[in-house]
Amino acid sequence: MAKATIIFEDIDVTVTAPAGTRLIEISEKVGSGIVYGCREGECGTCITKVTEGWNNLTEPSVLEDKILRENMAGKHNRLACQAQVLGGVIKVKPV
Amino acid sequence: MSKLPQLTISGIAQAVELSERVHWIGAMDPSLRNFDIILKTANGTTYNAYLVRGSEGVAIVDTVKENFSNDFFERLESVASYDEIKVIVLNHLEPDHTGALPELMRRAPQARVYISQKAQSMLKALLKQDEFDFTSVLTGDKVSLGDRTLEFFHTPYLHWPDTQCTYLQEEQTLFSGDVFGCHFCDARLFNDEVGDFRFSFEYYYAHIMRPFKDYVNKALDLLEPLALINILPAHGPLLRDQPKKYVQRYRELSSSVLQSEIGAGEKTLLIFYISSYGNTRRMALAIYEGAMEIEHVRVSLYDLEGSEVAPFVDLIEGADGIVFGTPTINGDAVKPVWDLLSSLAVINLKTKVGGVFGSYGWTGEGVKMVEDRLRGLKLRVPIPGIRIKLIPTEEEIESCREFGQHLAQELLGLRQPRVIDMADLA
Numbered sequence: 001m002a003k004a005t006i007i008f009e010d011i012d013v014t015v016t017a018p019a020g021t022r023l024i025e026i027s028e029k030v031g032s033g034i035v036y037g038c039r040e041g042e043c044g045t046c047i048t049k050v051t052e053g054w055n056n057l058t059e060p061s062v063l064e065d066k067i068l069r070e071n072m073a074g075k076h077n078r079l080a081c082q083a084q085v086l087g088g089v090i091k092v093k094p095v
Numbered sequence: 096m097s098k099l100p101q102l103t104i105s106g107i108a109q110a111v112e113l114s115e116r117v118h119w120i121g122a123m124d125p126s127l128r129n130f131d132i133i134l135k136t137a138n139g140t141t142y143n144a145y146l147v148r149g150s151e152g153v154a155i156v157d158t159v160k161e162n163f164s165n166d167f168f169e170r171l172e173s174v175a176s177y178d179e180i181k182v183i184v185l186n187h188l189e190p191d192h193t194g195a196l197p198e199l200m201r202r203a204p205q206a207r208v209y210i211s212q213k214a215q216s217m218l219k220a221l222l223k224q225d226e227f228d229f230t231s232v233l234t235g236d237k238v239s240l241g242d243r244t245l246e247f248f249h250t251p252y253l254h255w256p257d258t259q260c261t262y263l264q265e266e267q268t269l270f271s272g273d274v275f276g277c278h279f280c281d282a283r284l285f286n287d288e289v290g291d292f293r294f295s296f297e298y299y300y301a302h303i304m305r306p307f308k309d310y311v312n313k314a315l316d317l318l319e320p321l322a323l324i325n326i327l328p329a330h331g332p333l334l335r336d337q338p339k340k341y342v343q344r345y346r347e348l349s350s351s352v353l354q355s356e357i358g359a360g361e362k363t364l365l366i367f368y369i370s371s372y373g374n375t376r377r378m379a380l381a382i383y384e385g386a387m388e389i390e391h392v393r394v395s396l397y398d399l400e401g402s403e404v405a406p407f408v409d410l411i412e413g414a415d416g417i418v419f420g421t422p423t424i425n426g427d428a429v430k431p432v433w434d435l436l437s438s439l440a441v442i443n444l445k446t447k448v449g450g451v452f453g454s455y456g457w458t459g460e461g462v463k464m465v466e467d468r469l470r471g472l473k474l475r476v477p478i479p480g481i482r483i484k485l486i487p488t489e490e491e492i493e494s495c496r497e498f499g500q501h502l503a504q505e506l507l508g509l510r511q512p513r514v515i516d517m518a519d520l521a
């Protein structure tokens with residue numbers, strides 16, 4: 001199965017995970033500062049800055065874009081409970 | 096004796112004049128004893144709504160709980176007609192202030208609703224109607240009523256995500272929503288006339304605002320510079336006497352409880368445990384010793400059986416890391432642990448580090464359950480918890496010591512960069 005490499009910059013941890021895994025599932029396992037509320041793309045608690053490998057994540061849905069906008073998230077931000085890793089290298093950190 | 100504002104005439108509710116252009120049009124709810132499940136009130140509450148008259152139209156700031164709509168509309172009608180209403184401001188969307196909104200919009204269809212940017216998606220869930228217009232606003236946005244101007248301040252999470260405060264510039268009056276409010280019902284209305292409401296003010300802060308201290312501090316940065324003649328909150332007394340004192344009190348309440356002895360660059364780690372036969376206690380001691388080997392981390396050890404919950408909540412609020420030790424009993428972590436964990440909603444736990452350990456007999460699910468709970472409470476749990484079957488061996492005690500060391504290092508950001516395969520994390 002395809003694997004992705006995710007680097008959590010706030011805790012200096014690198015994880016390899018199968019394609020399709022949501023960022024939040026990885027984050028909670030390794031204890032990064034990216035935390036969650038609803039886990040359903042609604043509350044914006046899990047907003048995460050993607051500093052590298054934006055295209056190695058699934059595209060944000062219309063709904064995710066809306067929540068990001070509503071929370072005035074900056075560019076390069078994603079909801080960790082929605083973004084799934086596709087492959088390659090992805091660097092993230094809590095906002 | 097002070098003069099009571101005239102709240103009704105011949106059974107019809109009347110607006111109370113606060114200035115030539117500002118009226119209170121809220122409602123009294125003296126018999127309420129319990130609010131939002133989490134709050135008690137010994138003498139009810141008020142739902143404060145306000146009407147502002149400008150040369151080019153009227154604004155309504157907040158409404159009331161639905162079953163008090165009559166009082167609200169009668170008071171409104173006593174000073175304005177519906178077709179004059181140009182603006183409706185909702186400082187947050189909780190039903191105690193938006194209960195009369197749908198009816199108000201029916202009566203004043205030309206009025207435009209002003210809500211904070213974060214309120215958009217909630218407004219739909221609240222009104223159950225999709226197509227109507229509103230303007231979403233942020234700090235610095237203004238709406239003009241001719242010779243009166245309302246300015247908005249985005250103060251998220253005080254106490255709902257969509258909270259804002261609204262400032263009437265020409266009168267230096269802040270409509271603060273639930274901020275600076277309290278549940279206290281007294282027909283004399285003004286803070287220099289009502290009975291002693293200090294307890295209610297502090298209690299309201301402790302239960303409603305305390306979880307959002309960081310946001311309170313950010314909001315105060317915005318509000319402190321304002322010239323203030325009045326603070327008009329959404330519940331309780333109207334603060335016309337020394338309004339700045341209440342702002343200052345919020346600042347005090349949002350700073351640390353006790354002056355801590357912990358130096359800059361030092362981190363604090365609290366270890367809480369409970370133990371029936373001493374096995375989880377042995378683990379706790381080893382973790383304590385391990386953590387103490389790391390410089391610049393101040394470690395404390397507490398037996399949950401030795402205290403009430405409240406002081407522990409205060410301690411946790413100021414700590415950088417917290418560790419829980421619980422045996423598994425009847426397939427669960429034990430009640431004193433859950434009691435403490437279910438009391439933490441009044442403080443902010445985000446960015447704190449958590450860890451769990453415990454002795455067990457045959458299933459040992461308690462540790463995992465508490466770990467999940469800590470994650471749910473938004474702590475980060477960087478090191479998998481330790482479960483030890485019955486009495487710990489020397490080797491196992493050593494692993495507890497390491498657990499303590501690693502947690503302490505984690506707090507200082509000292510752990511080596513790690514590479515992990517997701518498959519290895521059970």
Ligand SMILES: Cc1cc2nc3c(=O)[nH]c(=O)nc-3n(C[C@H](O)[C@H](O)[C@H](O)COP(=O)(O)O)c2cc1C
Binds near residue numbers: 131133189
């Ligand atoms: C003091 C207070 C705090 C709240 N906190 C949250 C929260 O953190 N997350 C959430 O999803 N909803 C929160 N809510 C919203 C309630 O869940 C929502 O109003 C719900 O509809 C209440 O349901 P009920 O009518 O059954 O009591 C909060 C409401 C109040 C009054």
Ligand code: FES
Binds near residue numbers: 038041045079
């Ligand atoms: S956890 Fe709520 S949006 Fe991701």
Ligand SMILES: [Fe+2]
Binds near residue numbers: 189254273
């Ligand atoms: Fe509220």
Ligand SMILES: [Fe+2]
Binds near residue numbers: 273329330
């Ligand atoms: Fe309220």
